[in-house]
Amino acid sequence: MRVGIDLGGHTITAARVSLDDSGRAVIERSAEIETPPGRGVSDVLGAVAGLVDGLSTGRETGVGLAVPGMLDALRRHAGVMPNFPKEWRRLDIPDALCRALADRGLSLPVRIENDANCYALGEGAAGEAVGLSSYVVFTMGTGIGSGVVVGGKLVTGAHGLAGEGGHVVVGSGAICGCGGIGHAETLAAADGTTKRALAEGLPGDFRDLWAMRGDPAADRVLDVTIDGMARAVATVCHLLDPEAIIIGGGMSRAPGIAPAIKEATMPYLGLPYRETLDLRVSSLGNDAALYGAAQI
C-alpha cells in the first residue's frame, strides 16, 4: 500500500492506494486541500505531509508525488515548474518531502514523477490501459501533457524528458509555453483555443465553445484545435504503434471529442495505421494521476 499525491496549482489531492486480488489499483481513502497561497516550498510540503499523515495507517511502504513540471533524469529536481515559485527549481524535492514527513514522525521513501506520466501510469493501473503494455496518454487541458508506456514501462528518455506528445511539431508558427515553435499544444490546448476564440468574439470557455459546434465561426476555431490534436496523435502512432491512445484532462470530457479527433487523425495516418488506431477517453478523470503517483 502506498500514498499517491497529485500536486496541482489549485488543489493537492492525496490517496491511500492498494492493489486488489487482480492487481488493479484501488483508492482506499483520499483527501483534498487547496494549494497554499503563494505555492511556496515549505507551505506546500508541510501541507502535503499533513495530508499523508491524515491518511497513514502505519502500513504504507512509500509516497509518490506527481509534480507539474519537467523533471531531471534522476527524478529529484524540476528544471521547469510553471505556476510555482522559482525556489522549487533548486530543490531536491523527494529529499525535502522526506524531511517534511519526518517532522511528523513519518519515515517513508518518496519518489516523484511528472504529473502527465503519473496520469499514464494511473490509466495502466486502474483505467483504460489496464492490461495494455504499450500505450500513450494525452492530457488535454490548459496545456497538453502526455505519458508514454512501452513494454509495460514508462518511457523517460536519456535526460528525463521523453513522452512530451503535446510538444511534437505540427507546423504552426506560434511559440509554445516551453519555448519551442509550432508545438501541438499551441493549437490543441484550452489556452490556445481560448485565445483564438476570444479573437473571433466567441466564448473563451472551452465547454461553452464546444457546445456551439455547428456554428461556422465556432467550428473554424475548434477545427484548428482538433486538427492540432490529430497531428500529434498521428505522430505518436507512426513513432510507437501503440495498442491504444487515451485522452484525458478537462477537454476530453467534451461530448464527441474523441470521435472528432479520430476522424481528423485518419488522413494523416499511413494506411496500415488507420486499421489499428484505438482512441479511448480516460475513465479515471481527475483521479488518474493520483492512482499513478502511487505506482512510481
Ligand SMILES: [Zn+2]
Ligand atoms: Zn512546447
